[in-house]
Amino acid sequence: MAMKKILITGGAGYVGHMLTPQLLDAGYSVVVYDMMWYGNSKMPKDNPSLTLVEGDIRDTAKLAKHFEGVDTVLHLACISNDPSFELDSGLSESINYDCFEPMVIAAKKAGVSRFVYCSSSSVYGVSDAPDVTEDHPLVPLTLYNKFKGLCEPLLWKHRGPGFTCVTIRPATVCGYSTRTRLDLTVNILTNHAVNRGKITVFGGDQRRPNLHIQDMVEAYKLMIEAPAEKIDGETFNIGYQNLKVMEIAEIVRNVVQEQFPNKPPIEIVRTETNDNRSYHINSDKIFRVLGYRPRHTVEDAVRDLCKAFARGDLPNSFDDPLYFNVQNMKTVEVA
Numbered sequence: 147m148a149m150k151k152i153l154i155t156g157g158a159g160y161v162g163h164m165l166t167p168q169l170l171d172a173g174y175s176v177v178v179y180d181m182m183w184y185g186n187s188k189m190p191k192d193n194p195s196l197t198l199v200e201g202d203i204r205d206t207a208k209l210a211k212h213f214e215g216v217d218t219v220l221h222l223a224c225i226s227n228d229p230s231f232e233l234d235s236g237l238s239e240s241i242n243y244d245c246f247e248p249m250v251i252a253a254k255k256a257g258v259s260r261f262v263y264c265s266s267s268s269v270y271g272v273s274d275a276p277d278v279t280e281d282h283p284l285v286p287l288t289l290y291n292k293f294k295g296l297c298e299p300l301l302w303k304h305r306g307p308g309f310t311c312v313t314i315r316p317a318t319v320c321g322y323s324t325r326t327r328l329d330l331t332v333n334i335l336t337n338h339a340v341n342r343g344k345i346t347v348f349g350g351d352q353r354r355p356n357l358h359i360q361d362m363v364e365a366y367k368l369m370i371e372a373p374a375e376k377i378d379g380e381t382f383n384i385g386y387q388n389l390k391v392m393e394i395a396e397i398v399r400n401v402v403q404e405q406f407p408n409k410p411p412i413e414i415v416r417t418e419t420n421d422n423r424s425y426h427i428n429s430d431k432i433f434r435v436l437g438y439r440p441r442h443t444v445e446d447a448v449r450d451l452c453k454a455f456a457r458g459d460l461p462n463s464f465d466d467p468l469y470f471n472v473q474n475m476k477t478v479e480v481a
């Protein structure tokens with residue numbers, strides 16, 4: 147049987163660095179199409195089933211050539227947080243929104259049979275609803291959220307026989323990757339606890355939905371393998387623990403103390419904030435429809451990060467711009 151071919155836009159980012167090798171191990175042939183803003187030296191380049199393409203998703207003609215023979219597109223590429231988006235909102239909009247529909251059309255035309263769009267659980271904005279399920283209105287608070295949400299209906303326009311379309315809305319991802327981001331809540335707090343012995347929490351009562359990076363990878367595998375009739379035209383929240391930021395800080399402190407018993411006690415300092423935005427999501431649908439439940443906790447993510455710090459795999463963790471999307475975006479030249 148021919149190997150299934152998967153193209154991942156943004157496959158050399160934080161999630162892509164963990165996803166790509168695991169798809170290769172699962173027997174897929176993988177094309178990573180990425181600007182390589184965070185490098186690709188940790189990619190399994192000697193694997194003959196991997197093709198690395200340095201390219202811009204706004205170059206639809208170039209991307210279309212790489213869609214030939216591809217079964218599934220996983221669309222991850224974007225300017226992937228609020229501050230990076232706002233550095234140059236025109237540029238960000240051109241990447242996160244303007245080129246989206248031409249890309250979907252090109253994929254369909256090239257015979258791609260499945261398109262998986264990675265949106266975000268941040269599209270809901272703040273809600274007091276007890277359960278933020280997929281049919282909750284989208285009330286985006288930032289431009290990044292807004293354009294993530296605006297792409298979703300563009301995908302549905304092109305759904306049709308032989309072209310399965312699905313949208314996922316993941317929670318904030320946490321844990322170690324060979325291209326780790328240290329600008330995401332759990333990862334930030336762990337970096338501060340391990341390397342500065344102190345965590346500062348602004349407010350603390352705000353809730354945040356979390357998802358371990360390994361569960362994110364499993365969810366993509368599921369989207370590739372699930373029967374088309376179960377996912378076509380569907381949107382799935384994907385999150386695990388909805389925790390208050392203070393609860394995250396306490397988990398981080400406990401795990402870091404367990405992993406580094408000789409370090410002095412870690413201090414948690416709570417300060418006032420006027421940003422009390424609180425998010426939480428309900429992810430029952432993906433269990434109901436596909437039997438998927440995340441299996442890795444925030445504790446697991448913190449433990450993995452601690453081990454990476456101990457191995458020396460996250461050097462210069464406050465100074466290297468590669469860990470911080472907004473810092474890195476200031477260093478890359480993009481037309």
Ligand SMILES: NC(=O)c1ccc[n+]([C@@H]2O[C@H](COP(=O)([O-])OP(=O)(O)OC[C@H]3O[C@@H](n4cnc5c(N)ncnc54)[C@H](O)[C@@H]3O)[C@@H](O)[C@H]2O)c1
Nearest residue numbers: 156158159160161180181183202203222223224226318319
């Ligand atoms: N990390 C999270 O917490 C989280 C949560 C919800 C949703 N998401 C979504 O998951 C996806 C992956 O997130 P991540 O954390 O791995 O992000 P990331 O920033 O680490 O990776 C994004 C990748 O896209 C590439 N890219 C950016 N613009 C491009 C362009 N014009 N052409 C080609 N490649 C381009 C970058 O080089 C980078 O490698 C994103 O779509 C993000 O919005 C992430």
